[in-house]
Amino acid sequence: xxxxxxxxxxxxxxxxxxxxxxxxxxxxxxxxxxxxxxxxxxxxxxxxxxxxxxxxxxxxxxxxxxxxxxxxxxxxxxxxxxxxxxxxxxxxxxxxxxxxxxxxxxxxxxxxxxxxxxxxxxxxxxxxxxxxxxxxxxxxxxxxxxxxxxxxxxxxxxx
Amino acid sequence: xxxxxxxxxxxxxxxxxxxxxxxxxxxxxxxxxxxxxxxxxxxxxxxxxxxxxxxxxxxxxxxxxxxxxxxxxxxxxxxxxxxxxxxxxxxxxxxxxxxxxxxxxxxxxxxxxxxxxxxxxxxxxxxxxxxxxxxxxxxxxxxxxxxxxxxxxxxxxxx
Numbered sequence: 001x002x003x004x005x006x007x008x009x010x011x012x013x014x015x016x017x018x019x020x021x022x023x024x025x026x027x028x029x030x031x032x033x034x035x036x037x038x039x040x041x042x043x044x045x046x047x048x049x050x051x052x053x054x055x056x057x058x059x060x061x062x063x064x065x066x067x068x069x070x071x072x073x074x075x076x077x078x079x080x081x082x083x084x085x086x087x088x089x090x091x092x093x094x095x096x097x098x099x100x101x102x103x104x105x106x107x108x109x110x111x112x113x114x115x116x117x118x119x120x121x122x123x124x125x126x127x128x129x130x131x132x133x134x135x136x137x138x139x140x141x142x143x144x145x146x147x148x149x150x151x152x153x154x155x156x157x158x159x
Numbered sequence: 160x161x162x163x164x165x166x167x168x169x170x171x172x173x174x175x176x177x178x179x180x181x182x183x184x185x186x187x188x189x190x191x192x193x194x195x196x197x198x199x200x201x202x203x204x205x206x207x208x209x210x211x212x213x214x215x216x217x218x219x220x221x222x223x224x225x226x227x228x229x230x231x232x233x234x235x236x237x238x239x240x241x242x243x244x245x246x247x248x249x250x251x252x253x254x255x256x257x258x259x260x261x262x263x264x265x266x267x268x269x270x271x272x273x274x275x276x277x278x279x280x281x282x283x284x285x286x287x288x289x290x291x292x293x294x295x296x297x298x299x300x301x302x303x304x305x306x307x308x309x310x311x312x313x314x315x316x317x318x
């Protein structure tokens with residue numbers, strides 16, 4: 001089954017990053033960088049009670065990625081890993097995911113911190129981050145664990 | 160901007176749940192239920208080094224949802240919340256997300272526990288779960304916190 005699935009953006013992400021070269025590698029490396037969701041008017045009624053959550057899962061389209069790769073070399077590494085073992089934008093279907101901290105909600109505009117995506121990124125979904133669902137105990141982080149001594153991000157990821 | 164985005168499934172999810180009425184509400188309520196990813200042959204080279212991770216983020220298509228709602232009443236609640244404050248399948252773009260535990264990888268077949276999606280669900284992406292990226296500290300879980308005393312799932316979610 002390879003049926004195509006059509007998605008329509010529900011809004012746009014506004015961030016300080018006009019170009020990939022300035023982008024934080026991940027949201028956790030840019031905890032204070034603010035972004036803004038412009039939610040299209042048709043979806044505003046879907047926000048009810050979202051303000052009671054501290055964090056959001058944003059699913060968006062890596063709209064500036066020009067290609068699909070099956071392996072890639074992450075910033076922190078000298079060697080390649082499979083595309084499903086890294087968070088590269090150059091992946092099949094070009095779906096991006098970030099966990100961000102919700103700061104405020106006004107009708108149609110949500111502000112958040114932890115922005116790590118390009119300005120003008122098309123937003124596909126907002127889900128509430130639920131620690132009971134989304135935070136498994138005893139996680140092994142593959143090739144990443146060696147880069148985080150005691151959970152501290154590596155030197156070259158800090159701004 | 161409401162440009163359409165076309166996605167193509169990278170595989171199929173096989174689970175014990177042929178019908179929505181038997182489905183666990185979330186992966187965390189069905190930690191021992193096993194599922195299987197059938198990854199289409201074109202993508203198998205993307206799995207390199209994924210076996211070093213304990214958990215995966217699966218993004219899939221809620222292919223059996225016949226409608227889009229802006230508010231919904233979750234199983235645990237008597238009142239409605241906005242669609243972006245709940246994890247209902249009846250959401251714009253019908254994107255589903257589950258954090259599951261990886262059990263084994265053979266070429267083209269991945270087994271996992273925590274299956275909470277329907278059998279034959281089209282898979283759109285696999286990402287490595289990375290606690291440094293995906294587990295924020297000090298989470299407020301909105302309307303859900305009152306249902307989880309000391310982090311224990313409510314009685315009516317346990318099988």
